[in-house]
Amino acid sequence: MAQNRTFKFTNPQRVEKILSQYPDKRSATLPLLHLAQEQEGYLTSAAIEAVAELVEIHPGEMMDTVSFYTMFYTKPMGKNHVQVCQTLSCSLNGADSLVDHISEKYKIAHGDVSQDGKISLVKVECLGSCDTAPVIRINDSNYESMTVEKFDKIVESI
Amino acid sequence: MPLIKIDDKEIEVEKGITVLQAAIDERIEIPYYCYHPALSIVGSCRMCLVEIEGMPKLQVSCNTTIGELPPERKKDGKYDMIVRTQTEIVKRERENVLEFLLLNHPLDCPVCDQAGECYLQDYSYKYGRAHSRFLEEKRVRKNEYLGSNVIINHNRCIMCTRCVRFTREISGTNELFVQARGDVSKISIFEDKSLDNMLAGNVIDICPVGALLSTDYIHKNRFWNLEAKKSICTDCSVGCNILVYSQNNRIYRLNARENHNVNGYFICDIGRYGFHRYEDAEKVTSPLIRSDGGFKPISWEGALKEIYEQFSMSMSGEKQQIVGIASPFHTNESLFMFGRLMNNIFKDKSIIGKLPFIEDYEIHFDSGFRISKDRSPNRKGLLDFCPNLEDEILQKVKAGEVRLCYALDDGVDRKLDEEWESFFKSQRFLVVQTYAMTPLAKLAHLILLGPSPMEREGTMTNDQGRIQWLNPSVSLTNKTRPDWEIIMEFMNTVGKRELKYTSVNEVNLEMGERFPDYRGRTFFKIGYQGLPKKNITTSRPSEGRQAIQ
Numbered sequence: 084m085a086q087n088r089t090f091k092f093t094n095p096q097r098v099e100k101i102l103s104q105y106p107d108k109r110s111a112t113l114p115l116l117h118l119a120q121e122q123e124g125y126l127t128s129a130a131i132e133a134v135a136e137l138v139e140i141h142p143g144e145m146m147d148t149v150s151f152y153t154m155f156y157t158k159p160m161g162k163n164h165v166q167v168c169q170t171l172s173c174s175l176n177g178a179d180s181l182v183d184h185i186s187e188k189y190k191i192a193h194g195d196v197s198q199d200g201k202i203s204l205v206k207v208e209c210l211g212s213c214d215t216a217p218v219i220r221i222n223d224s225n226y227e228s229m230t231v232e233k234f235d236k237i238v239e240s241i
Numbered sequence: 242m243p244l245i246k247i248d249d250k251e252i253e254v255e256k257g258i259t260v261l262q263a264a265i266d267e268r269i270e271i272p273y274y275c276y277h278p279a280l281s282i283v284g285s286c287r288m289c290l291v292e293i294e295g296m297p298k299l300q301v302s303c304n305t306t307i308g309e310l311p312p313e314r315k316k317d318g319k320y321d322m323i324v325r326t327q328t329e330i331v332k333r334e335r336e337n338v339l340e341f342l343l344l345n346h347p348l349d350c351p352v353c354d355q356a357g358e359c360y361l362q363d364y365s366y367k368y369g370r371a372h373s374r375f376l377e378e379k380r381v382r383k384n385e386y387l388g389s390n391v392i393i394n395h396n397r398c399i400m401c402t403r404c405v406r407f408t409r410e411i412s413g414t415n416e417l418f419v420q421a422r423g424d425v426s427k428i429s430i431f432e433d434k435s436l437d438n439m440l441a442g443n444v445i446d447i448c449p450v451g452a453l454l455s456t457d458y459i460h461k462n463r464f465w466n467l468e469a470k471k472s473i474c475t476d477c478s479v480g481c482n483i484l485v486y487s488q489n490n491r492i493y494r495l496n497a498r499e500n501h502n503v504n505g506y507f508i509c510d511i512g513r514y515g516f517h518r519y520e521d522a523e524k525v526t527s528p529l530i531r532s533d534g535g536f537k538p539i540s541w542e543g544a545l546k547e548i549y550e551q552f553s554m555s556m557s558g559e560k561q562q563i564v565g566i567a568s569p570f571h572t573n574e575s576l577f578m579f580g581r582l583m584n585n586i587f588k589d590k591s592i593i594g595k596l597p598f599i600e601d602y603e604i605h606f607d608s609g610f611r612i613s614k615d616r617s618p619n620r621k622g623l624l625d626f627c628p629n630l631e632d633e634i635l636q637k638v639k640a641g642e643v644r645l646c647y648a649l650d651d652g653v654d655r656k657l658d659e660e661w662e663s664f665f666k667s668q669r670f671l672v673v674q675t676y677a678m679t680p681l682a683k684l685a686h687l688i689l690l691g692p693s694p695m696e697r698e699g700t701m702t703n704d705q706g707r708i709q710w711l712n713p714s715v716s717l718t719n720k721t722r723p724d725w726e727i728i729m730e731f732m733n734t735v736g737k738r739e740l741k742y743t744s745v746n747e748v749n750l751e752m753g754e755r756f757p758d759y760r761g762r763t764f765f766k767i768g769y770q771g772l773p774k775k776n777i778t779t780s781r782p783s784e785g786r787q788a789i790q
Contacts, residue, residue: 128432141409141415142415142431142432143408143409143415143416143417143418143431143432144409144415144418146418146420146431147418147419147420150418150419150420150421150422151419151421151422
C-alpha cells in the first residue's frame with residue numbers, strides 16, 4: 084500500500100450529508116470509501132484510516148471491506164482507467180481480443196498501470212449494456228460496440 | 242421461560258439464548274467451527290445448521306435466538322421452538338458443508354500438529370463423506386509467519402475468522418484481517434504489524450483446524466502421545482488455569498484451560514512459553530554441600546545431620562540467630578510448614594524475611610484479561626502463612642547477630658543485588674532449598690534439592706484470594722523431595738518433632754485446622770477450578786507470633 088501521510092476530505096459537506104443518511108455510522112462505510120477514492124483516485128492508508136475514524140471502526144476492520152470489493156484500489160490507477168466487461172455477451176463479442184490488444188499495446192496485464200501512468204486496465208463484471216456488447220468503461224463513461232480501432236481512436240481523443 | 246424441544250428432549254431455556262447454546266448446555270451435539278463462547282457470533286462456517294419447525298430453510302443454530310410465542314401459536318400446543326438436529330436433510334447439509342470446507346484443504350493430517358484434536362478431522366469422520374469428488378487442482382499457498390510465534394498454513398484454513406475476531410475483541414490489537422473474498426480470501430496481517438501481542442498464542446488454541454501453528458511446538462510431538470495435566474500457571478499472581486502437555490516427563494506445550502473466575506478462556510504468552518526457563522536452567526540433581534570452593538553431592542541423611550549440627554546449637558542462645566527467607570513462589574503447604582518451623586521451633590530466636598518481590602509491568606486488556614504486576618504466584622499465601630514477615634530485614638540483620646540462614650529459593654527469576662549478596666555471604670551457614678543453580682544457590686553452604694515449579698504439588702492463593710491446585714505435570718526425580726517434606730524433616734531433626742505426614746494432603750488438612758481461612762479447602766473440594774478463601778473480605782491483621790500455635 085502506498086503511503087500518503089495525511090488525508091482530508093475536500094468536501095466536508097458531502098461527508099456530513101452521507102453520514103446523516105444512515106441511522107448507524109457503519110452503514111456509511113461504502114459511500115465514504117467511494118468519496119475518498121473519487122478524491123484521490125485510489126485509497127491511501129491515510130484515507131482508509133480517516134474513513135474508519137468517521138464510522139468508528141478500526142482501520143484493520145476497514146481493510147476487510149476495502150479488500151473485499153474489487154472496485155476499491157489501494158494503489159494508484161492510470162489517468163485513464165479502462166474497465167473491460169468480461170461477462171457473457173461482451174465475451175462472446177470479442178472482449179478478450181480487446182484485452183489482448185490493450186495488454187500488448189501498453190504492456191500491462193489485468194490490474195496494472197502503464198509505465199507512463201496514462202492507462203490502467205481491469206477486467207470487470209457486467210456494465211449493464213449487453214445489447215451493445217462489447218462494452219468498456221473509461222473513467223466515468225461507457226463506450227459501446229467497441230472494436231480495437233475504435234478503442235485507439237477514443238484513447239487518442241481523451 | 243420458553244420451552245423448546247431439541248430432538249426428543251424438552252428443555253426450558255432462558256429467553257434470548259441461542260439454539261446452539263441451549264444444545265451445548267444440554268450436551269446435545271451440534272457441530273460448529275466459527276462459534277466460540279468468548280467471541281462474537283458470525284455464523285460463517287454453516288456447520289451448525291439445524292432444522293427448525295416452521296422455518297422454510299435450515300438455520301444456523303449459533304445465531305438463532307429463542308424467544309417466546311403467544312399461547313395460541315405454540316408448536317404442538319406448548320413449545321416455543323422445535324429443533325431437529327438429526328434429520329436426513331440436516332445430515333445431508335452437514336455433509337455438503339464439509340465438502341466445501343475440504344475443497345482446498347490438503348490431506349496432510351499425518352504431518353499436521355492439530356491431528357487428534359482437530360474438529361475438521363472429527364466432524365469429517367462423523368458427518369462427512371468418505372471420498373472426495375473434487376477432481377480439480379487444489380489451491381496451494383505457502384505458509385507465512387503471522388508473528389514471531391505464529392505460523393499460518395493457508396491451505397488448511399477454513400476461514401472461520403476466530404483468530405481475526407480474537408485480535409479485535411479480546412486482545413484489542415487488530416493485527417489480523419480477512420483479505421479479499423471468495424477462494425482468494427486469506428487471513429492477513431494489517432499493514433505489516435505482526436501478531437506479537439501478549440495474547441498472540443491464544444489464536445493457536447482457538448483455531449479449530451491446523452491452520453495456525455506455534456513455532457514453539459511445530460512438528461515436535463503428536464497430540465495422542467501427550468498427557469494433559471490440569472494445573473495453574475505460576476508466572477504471575479493471577480494464577481491462570483492451564484493444561485500442561487507432557488510426555489515422559491518432558492513438557493511440550495501449555496494450553497489455556499477455561500475458568501471464568503480467573504482467566505476466562507485464555508492465557509498470556511509469558512505463561513505459555515515460560516516453561517522453557519526451567520529447561521534452560523542449570524539444574525541441581527542432588528543435595529549438595531560446599532567443599533573446597535565447589536559443591537559435592539551429599540545424601541539426605543548427611544544433609545540433615547549437617548543441619549542438626551549447625552542449627553540445634555543456636556536454639557539455646559540468647560539472641561536472634563536464625564533468619565528464614567520465605568518465598569512467594571512456594572505452595573501454601575510448604576509456606577505453612579516453613580512458618581511452623583520458624584515460629585514454633587525457632588520461636589524468638591528467628592526472624593522471617595523475604596527478598597524483594599519480583600515485579601514487572603501490569604497489563605490490562607479491555608476484554609478483562611489481565612497480567613499482574615506481581616510476577617510471583619503466591620504472595621497472598623506467603624503473607625497468610627508467615628504473617629510476621631520482617632520487611633526491613635537487611636537493616637534488622639545488620640544490627641543484630643543473625644548467623645544462620647534457611648532460604649526457600651524463588652527460582653530462576655531471582656536476581657540478587659549487591660546488598661543482598663553481601664547479606665547472604667555474611668551468613669555463617671546458609672541453607673538454600675532450590676532446584677536450580679540460581680545466584681542464591683551459588684552462595685549456599687548446603688543446597689537442599691526441592692522440586693521445580695512443574696514438579697511442585699500444593700495449593701496457591703492468587704491475588705484475588707482464590708485457592709487453586711498446583712498439580713505437578715512432571716514427576717519428581719530420584720533425589721528430589723517435596724518442599725513440605727524437607728521442611729518437615731528439618732523440624733523433626735532440629736526441633737525433635739515427630740511429624741509424619743505422608744502426603745501433601747495431610748499437610749493441607751493440618752493447614753486448614755490452624756488457619757480458618759483455609760479450613761475445608763482440601764484438594765478434593767477446591768478441585769480444578771479453585772475456591773476462594775473463607776472470609777475473603779477481611780484481610781488478616783498482623784497478629785504476630787501468637788497467631789500460630
